[in-house]
Amino acid sequence: MSFVWVILVALIVLILPNWLESRRQTPDLSKVTGQMAELEMGRTHYRWMGPVRGPVIVAIHGLSTNSVVWNAMSKGLVGLGYRVLVYDLYGRGFSDAVKGRQNADFFVMQLEELLEDQGLHQDLTLLGYSMGGAIATAFAARNPDRMKRLVLLAASGIDVNEDPQHRFMRRWPVLGDWLHALREPLQMRRRLSAHEDEMRSVPDLFEGQERDLARKGYFPSLLSSRRGILADRQMVAHRGLGVDGIPVLAIWAEKDEVIPISSVGTLAQWNRTARQEVIEGAGHGMPYTHPDEVVESLRELLPRD
Secondary structure: OHHHHHHHHHHHHHHHHHHHHHHOEOOOHHHOOOEEEEOOOOEEEEEEEOOOOOOEEEEEOOOOOOHHHHHHHHHHHHHOOOEEEEEOOOOOOOOOOOOOOOOHHHHHHHHHHHHHHOOOOOOEEEEEEOHHHHHHHHHHHHOHHHEEEEEEEOOOOOOOOOOHHHHHHHHOOOHHHHHHHHHHHHHHHHHHHHOHHHHHOOOOHHHHHHHHHHEOOHHHHHHHHHHOHHHOOOHHHHHHHHHHOOOEEEEEEOOOOOOOOOHHHHHHHHOOOOEEEEEOOOOOOHHHHOHHHHHHHHHOOOOOO
């Protein structure tokens, strides 16, 4: 009998991640505050903010956030006269959880399809935060003729602090999948609770993150991104941007525990024309903890077009 119990317990442990994922819900589209674009890969949720005739900035969020992370900063950008387009990456917010390896090709295709859907073809200003910075860089390197400027906030693809647990989960299929499915929801809920006060200072940010933690496809998307676009350093892309003469502004957070300040020196080696600034006292969440300081840093690079 003891052997049977061991087998039963082992089976329960083995199937637990899949059972937990099956209990999560698809996004409730009745709560959508923007619009849905029916793209070839899947539905993408997007929102426009700012004057109809203002110059456009397309803002791309990071790995574990969704487009509400821009709610605080977008007010400052709109105040400068810009029209801001934000959208949810696949598997986040209200966008579909699309199957496929979430590498540069995957995310660039989503962005290309959304830009086509919105009639945005030339003179693009992309604003990428964390993983969104890696996506924006990949797009710009492949479409230099369409770019006006590239703005990076604590961008991935240069240097990164990856803890041993995430490195293990990224590198080892099957066992890494199992561990990520069990560990990541608990860790993310702890982080959400620890930062609740500062996140609640931005409209809908805390609630949007809570919805993501409960939605189907979210955690598999995180792991797929870690194994995809976040596993690559973008040295070739950044060097190409310098050769092509695309204006680049990179803004870093002084106390960022995710993207180290060493990225300043690395990017300077890759692209000597990139302008770089550091927000003192800010951590990785600077788009919502220090939005005014970030907007002020952008003011000089982003003049009224």
